[in-house]
Amino acid sequence: QKEVEQNSGPLSVPEGAIASLNCTYSDRGSQSFFWYRQYSGKSPELIMFIYSNGDKEDGRFTAQLNKASQYVSLLIRDSQPSDSATYLCAVILNTGNQFYFGTGTSLTVIP
Amino acid sequence: DVKVTQSSRYLVKRTGEKVFLECVQDMDHENMFWYRQDPGLGLRLIYFSYDVKMKEKGDIPEGYSVSREKKERFSLILESASTNQTSMYLCASTSGWAPGDEKLFFGSGTQLSVL
Numbered sequence: 372q373k374e375v376e377q378n379s380g381p382l383s384v385p386e387g388a389i390a391s392l393n394c395t396y397s398d399r400g401s402q403s404f405f406w407y408r409q410y411s412g413k414s415p416e417l418i419m420f421i422y423s424n425g426d427k428e429d430g431r432f433t434a435q436l437n438k439a440s441q442y443v444s445l446l447i448r449d450s451q452p453s454d455s456a457t458y459l460c461a462v463i464l465n466t467g468n469q470f471y472f473g474t475g476t477s478l479t480v481i482p
Numbered sequence: 483d484v485k486v487t488q489s490s491r492y493l494v495k496r497t498g499e500k501v502f503l504e505c506v507q508d509m510d511h512e513n514m515f516w517y518r519q520d521p522g523l524g525l526r527l528i529y530f531s532y533d534v535k536m537k538e539k540g541d542i543p544e545g546y547s548v549s550r551e552k553k554e555r556f557s558l559i560l561e562s563a564s565t566n567q568t569s570m571y572l573c574a575s576t577s578g579w580a581p582g583d584e585k586l587f588f589g590s591g592t593q594l595s596v597l
Contacts, residue, residue, distance in 0.1 A: 379522075403584055414572055414588040415525075422581050459525070463584060468532065469540070470515075470586055474524035 374398065375462050377473035385481050390447040392458050392476050397441070400465030404436055404443045407459040409475065415459055419445060450480045485509070488573050488589035495596050501560040503592050505573030513576045514556035515586070516540075516548065518569040525572065531556055563596045570594075 377394045384390045392406075403422055407415035421427045421434040421443065433446040443462075447454055460473040489504035507514065515530040517540075527540030529548040537548050545567060549557045556575075560567055573589040 403581060405586070407586075414591045416588070417585050420585065461586070463579070468513075468538075468579060469527060469530070470584075472525040474522065 373473075374464060374471040375460055375473040377458075377460050377476050379474055380477040381479055382476055383479045383481055384450050386450060386452060388450050388480075390450045390454065390478055390480070392445040392447075392460075392478065394443045394445075394460030394462075394473055395441055396443070396460075396462045396464075396471075398462070398464040399438075399441060401438075401441075401462050402465070403463040404434070405461040405470070406432075406434060406443075406445045407461060407472075409457045409459060411456070447478075450478075452480045452482050455479050486573055486575055486587050486589035488571075488592050490592050491590060493592055493594045495560075495563050495594065497564060497596060499560075499563045499596075501563050501594070501596075503558040503560075503571055503573075503594070505556045505558070505589055506554050507556075507573075507575040507587070508554065509575065509577065509587070510553065511575035511577045511587075512553075513578070514550065515574045515576075516546075516556065516558045517572045517574065518542070519572055519591075520569050528558065560594075563594075565596050568594060568596045 406419040409415040419434040431448045435444045457475040459475045486507045516528040517525045531550040547559045571592045
């Protein structure tokens with residue numbers, strides 16, 4: 372089992388809709404969770420991080436963490452064509468000194 | 483603003499050549515990383531360093547070595563380039579492992595082609 376798993380997609384949503392991206396992780400003791408956005412041909416950039424169970428909101432983005440289910444998600448409200456990118460989930464495992472990345476979910480927002 | 487600079491955006495090398503990829507960060511970060519990114523395989527860790535002259539193998543170190551002589555600079559070396567090392571190479575850094583410190587900042591990447 373991989374440390375971090377994501378659906379590769381592609382996920383397509385119409386402009387203005389909510390995009391929901393999901394990630395599961397294997398290490399129950401993991402403490403730190405991140406979402407990175409990567410535009411085609413560019414490097415990943417951090418958009419959200421979350422440490423506690425529940426929701427964390429930042430503008431149109433909401434990260435959700437459920438440690439009991441070992442599940443972290445990213446919701447993008449009012450999706451825009453500029454949100455079209457690959458979204459990478461990253462987790463720091465309980466061992467503490469490495470980031471583990473999922474393979475990413477490709478999102479396309481259709482105007 | 484945090485800045486991680488990789489020396490080359492595109493690089494073309496021949497099989498068997500020794501290749502150096504350079505990375506410099508200006509944030510006084512302790513930890514630096516080298517990843518490669520391939521379609522369908524995601525980001526895979528090659529090596530990381532948590533201090534000057536310290537290094538740790540990641541998941542795929544074979545065929546690579548690293549050097550960290552100064553805190554701000556982390557070099558990736560392909561001892562004898564092979565075609566299966568054609569990839570996007572990403573350098574990254576972070577200041578520490580305490581919550582709030584572990585945000586990973588990436589360089590712009592080097593697309594290496596080995597012919």
